[in-house]
Amino acid sequence: MPALEFHEVNKTYRTGGTDIVALDHANLTVDDDEIVALLGPSGSGKTTLLSIAGGLLTPTNGAVHVGGNDITSYSAKELTQFRARSVGFVFQTVNLVPFLTARENLLVVARITGLPSKTAARRADTLLKELGLDHRAQNLPTQLSGGERQRVAIGRALMNEPELVLFDEPTSALDTSLGEQVMELIRKEVKGRETASVIVTHDTRMTAHADRTIHIVDGRLDAGAAQPA
């Protein structure tokens, strides 16, 4: 079963009496262990697609299935639960709670989902070790470098063992070398868990780490996007 399916998804914003089409009949399938890079210029609809896939936005019409479930029929409360239990997010800028340590930024996900504290602690410690951050577990975000902060965000996104991980420009704030390292880490962690992921980027160099690259321009995806690799 595909981890993510978009079927004829449209998203239209109405601004100042004008309809702006952010997604135009988008069809997309992502297999359950596939890494898809979504490449497009600024304003092409990348983040809108990611937001709809993650239950942050609802489409104007069309169907979105995650793990076989049609999330377009979910209420706001169900979408909140869906985000907590089924999706992992790494956002472009806002990723960590400043008054929580690196370890607590992972544990807060468990607090939201109600994961038993011992299981949560074990999972957080394992993730921090895999991400090479076990020695930084008790540091606050302000005490971490940009790369370390992004690694903590990856750990947080994986903390709830999601079916789908969504990355919005995960390397945009990093230099090329650090960006490469983060992308390698993403691939290793996602593939190691056989989890599907969509990585939004405008940097073509980062697409080498994906199984498949899909282009998006003016809200329209490549014609073959609905066919998994």
Next chain:
Amino acid sequence: MWLALREIARSKGRFALLGGAIGLLVFLNLFQQALLNGLVTDFIGAVENQNSPVLVFSEQARKNVEGSFLSQDQADAIAAVEGVADTALIGQNTFTVLAGGDDADAVLFGYELGGLGEPTALVEGTLPQGANLAVATEADADAGFGIGDEITILADGGPVITVVGLASESRWAVTPTLFVSYETFEAAQLAVNPGSEVVLPSLVAVQPDDGTDLDALTDAIDASVPGTEALTNQEAIDGNPAVVNTSQSFNIILTLGFVVVLVVVAFFFLILTVQKARPLTLLRAVGAPRAFLVRNLVIQIVLVMAAGIAAGLVLTFLAVVTAPVGDVAISVRPSTAISTVLTLFVLALIAGIASIRRVLRIDPIDATVDAA
């Protein structure tokens, strides 16, 4: 709780400042209430701590004991009202006395020994058993009003009164007070007013029949005896002009104190919520329900208020124990402290509404927006 405690732990300074501010405001509020209680008790303790459940004033006195004079006919008419089991005369006046070698003012409450108007807060010695004996107020024992001390009414032929007992919280008008026999009171009155032919009682104390409703009885006395105003003991206390004026002044200050708490808490948490809007948005985006964030906010409000109130209570206790205000016996009544604490908690939660509304308005989609 987990998230709330961690934020407090990482921002000790700002939360400590708020807790400290709340503590000082609580202290200010409770200390003022303690002072008010002390003043009120010193104003009307003599009426509050006597055994008559109903007191009849002259109507023109408007609840002022000093201005109340009743005739013997009125006293007889009161005794005849249905529901009245017993009555007794009470005389009250302020005299210049010689006490402890110095001139001083003292209030005499004359009552019929063994009957109504007798002091109920005796803490030492005995009640007067005859003429020229008195129960004085404990607070003035060291000022020449102690047991065995003799107090002379400064007038030709003024009686010399010996203190045989002490009562707590039984002053009148913040003045040393002596409970004496009605005959002693009459003798004192006649000494200072030698031309008087008769001494009028200030009040008539009333003991109702068993099971008689006090409000109905006071209404009946008012209706049956022209020119009188019958009051329950509590009504006489609450309606005392000095108590009314003092309470009104203090209540304005106390209300302002509560308003300041409301504003301080509201602004603090609103500013805090605005400052951490981004992490709150992130938490909503990764699946935190609104209730999760609101709960943490409310927990923080409750914890800060609890710490501030605890600090305020300790400060108040220390101040009441160590810092007497003149010779006014200030005290915090447990009921006052409890109602103040509950009011502050309710006000704090009301103050949190603006912050809660802010949290409820957070849209998780904003996590995808670059704040820079």
